[in-house]
Amino acid sequence: MTAETFDQQISLSLRRVETLWQQAHEVFKLPVQASLRTEEMSNQQQHLLLESLTQLSHSLQELQFAAGELRQQNDKLAKSQITIEAERQRYRELFEFAPDGYLVTNPDAIIFEANQAAANMLNFSPERLVGKSLAVFVATQERRDFFYKLSQLQRGESINNWPVQIQPRSNTSFLASLTVAPVKNPSGQVIGLRWRLQDLTIARYKDSMQSHNHPLFDSIVKHTVIGLGLLDHQGNLIEYNPKLQAMLGCPADELAPTLMTWMNLDKSGMESAMFRQLIAGERHSYQLEKPLQHPDSTIEWGRLTVALVLGTSDEPTSAICILEDISEQKRLKAQQQEAIRQQQAIQQQQAVKQAASQPEKKPPATPSSPTPDTSVEQLGQLLNAILSNSSDFFLVCDRTGKYVYVNQAAAQAWGLQQKDFIGKTWHDLKLSAEQMEQLDIQRDLVLTTGESKTDEITLTTVEGVKDYEYTMTRLENLDGDGSAIVITFKDLSEQKQARVAVSEAMAKEAEYRALKSHLSRLASVVTQELRNPLNKIFSHAKYLENNPDFDTENDNLYYLQRIQGNAHRINQILNDLLWINKVESKQLPLNLTELDLTQLCQELITQLQERTPSRRQITFVSPESCCRVADEKLLRRMLTNLMISAWRYSPEDSPIKLELLCQDVQIAFRIPDFGSNIPEPEQNVLFNAFDTNSHGDGVTGSSLGLILVKHCVDLQNGAIAVESQAGEGSTVTITLPLPQPGEENP
Numbered sequence: 001m002t003a004e005t006f007d008q009q010i011s012l013s014l015r016r017v018e019t020l021w022q023q024a025h026e027v028f029k030l031p032v033q034a035s036l037r038t039e040e041m042s043n044q045q046q047h048l049l050l051e052s053l054t055q056l057s058h059s060l061q062e063l064q065f066a067a068g069e070l071r072q073q074n075d076k077l078a079k080s081q082i083t084i085e086a087e088r089q090r091y092r093e094l095f096e097f098a099p100d101g102y103l104v105t106n107p108d109a110i111i112f113e114a115n116q117a118a119a120n121m122l123n124f125s126p127e128r129l130v131g132k133s134l135a136v137f138v139a140t141q142e143r144r145d146f147f148y149k150l151s152q153l154q155r156g157e158s159i160n161n162w163p164v165q166i167q168p169r170s171n172t173s174f175l176a177s178l179t180v181a182p183v184k185n186p187s188g189q190v191i192g193l194r195w196r197l198q199d200l201t202i203a204r205y206k207d208s209m210q211s212h213n214h215p216l217f218d219s220i221v222k223h224t225v226i227g228l229g230l231l232d233h234q235g236n237l238i239e240y241n242p243k244l245q246a247m248l249g250c251p252a253d254e255l256a257p258t259l260m261t262w263m264n265l266d267k268s269g270m271e272s273a274m275f276r277q278l279i280a281g282e283r284h285s286y287q288l289e290k291p292l293q294h295p296d297s298t299i300e301w302g303r304l305t306v307a308l309v310l311g312t313s314d315e316p317t318s319a320i321c322i323l324e325d326i327s328e329q330k331r332l333k334a335q336q337q338e339a340i341r342q343q344q345a346i347q348q349q350q351a352v353k354q355a356a357s358q359p360e361k362k363p364p365a366t367p368s369s370p371t372p373d374t375s376v377e378q379l380g381q382l383l384n385a386i387l388s389n390s391s392d393f394f395l396v397c398d399r400t401g402k403y404v405y406v407n408q409a410a411a412q413a414w415g416l417q418q419k420d421f422i423g424k425t426w427h428d429l430k431l432s433a434e435q436m437e438q439l440d441i442q443r444d445l446v447l448t449t450g451e452s453k454t455d456e457i458t459l460t461t462v463e464g465v466k467d468y469e470y471t472m473t474r475l476e477n478l479d480g481d482g483s484a485i486v487i488t489f490k491d492l493s494e495q496k497q498a499r500v501a502v503s504e505a506m507a508k509e510a511e512y513r514a515l516k517s518h519l520s521r522l523a524s525v526v527t528q529e530l531r532n533p534l535n536k537i538f539s540h541a542k543y544l545e546n547n548p549d550f551d552t553e554n555d556n557l558y559y560l561q562r563i564q565g566n567a568h569r570i571n572q573i574l575n576d577l578l579w580i581n582k583v584e585s586k587q588l589p590l591n592l593t594e595l596d597l598t599q600l601c602q603e604l605i606t607q608l609q610e611r612t613p614s615r616r617q618i619t620f621v622s623p624e625s626c627c628r629v630a631d632e633k634l635l636r637r638m639l640t641n642l643m644i645s646a647w648r649y650s651p652e653d654s655p656i657k658l659e660l661l662c663q664d665v666q667i668a669f670r671i672p673d674f675g676s677n678i679p680e681p682e683q684n685v686l687f688n689a690f691d692t693n694s695h696g697d698g699v700t701g702s703s704l705g706l707i708l709v710k711h712c713v714d715l716q717n718g719a720i721a722v723e724s725q726a727g728e729g730s731t732v733t734i735t736l737p738l739p740q741p742g743e744e745n746p
Contacts, residue, residue: 013060013534052560052567056537059570063526066577077512084508101197107154107182107190109134118197121176123168134195139165139173156182156190160454160469163200175200200234227302227323230309233279235265235272238318247323249296262292263304263321268452268471268488270387277390278308278319286386289326300327384408384418393468393489396475399447401425401440404484413461432460439472443485446472456492466493530573533566540566576708579637583711590631590715592739597626597635597667601660604639608647618643622660628667629739631716638712639669641705642732646673650729665738672731709734 101118105111111129119126122137138146142165149159162178176197183192227244229237237256250258257266264271274286285307292302305322384407387394393410397403403421411418414431421429426436442453453472458465468489475484540559582588605618639658646656650673659670713720716736724730 011064013530016538052537052564056567056570059567059574062574063530063577066574077515080508081512084505084512101195103129103134103195103197105134105193105195107193109150109193112192118195121166121168121174121197121199123171137166137168139167141165153180153182153193154190156184156188158182158456166197198234200236226325227321229259229321229323231306231319231321233317233319235260235263235275235319244323247297247299247302247325248292249294249298258294259321262290263306268473269486273390273392273394273488274386275306275319278306279317281308281317282391283389284308299325301330302326391491393470393487395421395487395489396484397443397487398484401443410489413459413463415462439470439487442472443487446474446485450474459489466491467496468492526573526577530570533569533573536566537563576641576705580708580711583708583715588715591633592629592631594627595630595632595635597628597630597660597662598622598624600632600635601639601658604636604643605658608640608643617655619655619657620660621657623662626660626662626667628662630667630736634712634715638709638734641709642669642671642734645705645709646671646732649673654729667736667738669734669736670731673729 098115098117101121102115103111103118104113111132111134114122114126114129116126119129122129124132135143135146135150146164149162153159159178159180162180164176164178165173166176167173177200179196179198181194182190183194185191224241224243227241227247229240229244232238237259240255244259245252245255248255248258248262260266263275265275266272271288274283277283278286285305287303287305289301289303292299303324303326305324307320307322309318309320384405387407390407391409393413394405394407395403395410396405402423402425406418406421408418411421414429416429426433438457442455446453452474454469456467456469458467469492470487470489473486473488475486540563544559579588601620601622605620609618643656643658650656654673657670657672659672661668661670710720713734713736718734718736721733721735722730723733
């Protein structure tokens, strides 16, 4: 039912009540010859009818006002949905068009969602990947290790840079790097896994490169006297000239891994950091002089220059490496230095001889030469200048935890100078113990085992709290003994913020759908609840209109009582709606007082029997006196609605019983009836909000009254249970704990 239809029905009901109200005046215009007693009875009946119609009119007006408020809330929710949908679409596009493959699975690696890049890698459409196990795409020989690592992930551990041989459908296998992070619920249980797939092979890049023509590269580069190679964004060799292979001295199938190892791109360190900065656009090139000790190499020393090659719409960003043979220059330089040392030695010998022959003369001053300390200092300044250009953090500490080097970005992040770190520990600098103790434990482990460690950490910096991915690597000295640790931090805050924003957008969307469904079910239940008493009021009033002359006065009184009873029912429905709204908005605190529960139950039974036309008796079973601390309003609402429900859904001639059980720590109410059987599946949802299942003879499974009962029980931290058997009816048992001494009202 739409909001417009609901408003139309309420307006129509108001007009019909006004018509009935006008017709009621005409019905009770009695002849002048009527006796005095008949006139008094007619006036009393007329007053009852008019009062009932007036109450019904007020109730419908209140319902119309409530419907207007619901419509305003629905408009606000619709605007929020538009905003949420725009945000969700933006992050959805980021997910779909990411260059790396991303998957979302359950803890058993069953795929829930995949972006286009992952689908292309696995040679499946994203829709057909859903429901499939990621294990079927792992090479057979590696599945045992895959399930072992999967068990680690199910325990909540993260895995970074995990090499796995992937076997796509009807395609060539390739080596992939997997980074997996578990998704946990608030209780810490793993409910899902997020996977990132990166293709480590060069076959895909070669295929894409061979689809284009490079005449300039073929005609000039292949015959140049320097080695040239084209690298992808991960350092894999895409294309090279014969000179590069000859200079490195290795077969063609070993050239790619040999070059990556020689350039130190397969492990964390300064060279891999400079390459990442290059690909990220933070620098345009860098240059190093490196020795080459391969026995088949044609060179001993090479000058390596790596420059950025900006990508186009068809080709991704890459890098070109240039290798020059500087072996002869190194030898000439070494010979020159040796000749200088020999000349200096000869000059020193001649100076000694002259000093011996002429002791009174001072030896001539020899020209000063650079000392090793000066060279080391210049090299340190150069490295510091290189590392200070990076936004990543670089820290070097010794075995005792004292910092040997910290780049400028790391020092500024903690609001200090680089010199403030040197020779001090994090204790001396008063950094966060909670954060740094984790690094201390892992530092000792890396120093002991020599294996690098990659993990994530949250750091408090001058810019606020941020998430970082860090890598620890042992730094070897000349004796091969690891005496220091290099720690590299990479900022992950923006990536995590994007993931959090996606999760929040999805949560808001789910909340909007739940609210929309809630309002729709509310309109349906309210309409269903109001239809029956309204139809009865209209039918009884129509009968009175069409039959102004009654056979007996009892008939007249009977229909008036029916109209008044249904008007009370409508008023009760509206009060239930307002009560439920207060409960759901947490505007209804407990009001605990000392009550005589036996007397309270007896009063409720008396009031209920006076309001109903049937003379069915309600049996009350309880101890002589039961006084406990409870909320009187909640108990009245709860018990009244339960007894009305039992009254409505049980046969006319069947008794209804209310039992009160008083115990030391709790009280219990039992209401058995002899109505229709409730199937067990529907017993679990009988008190759920606006559940419209039906049982037995088609009676509605949940009404406003039963929903209100559940809210009242929950407010008092109680429990409700239903027992139902065929031919024996149903029994509802409510158990309420008693407040402990000294316990305050919520």
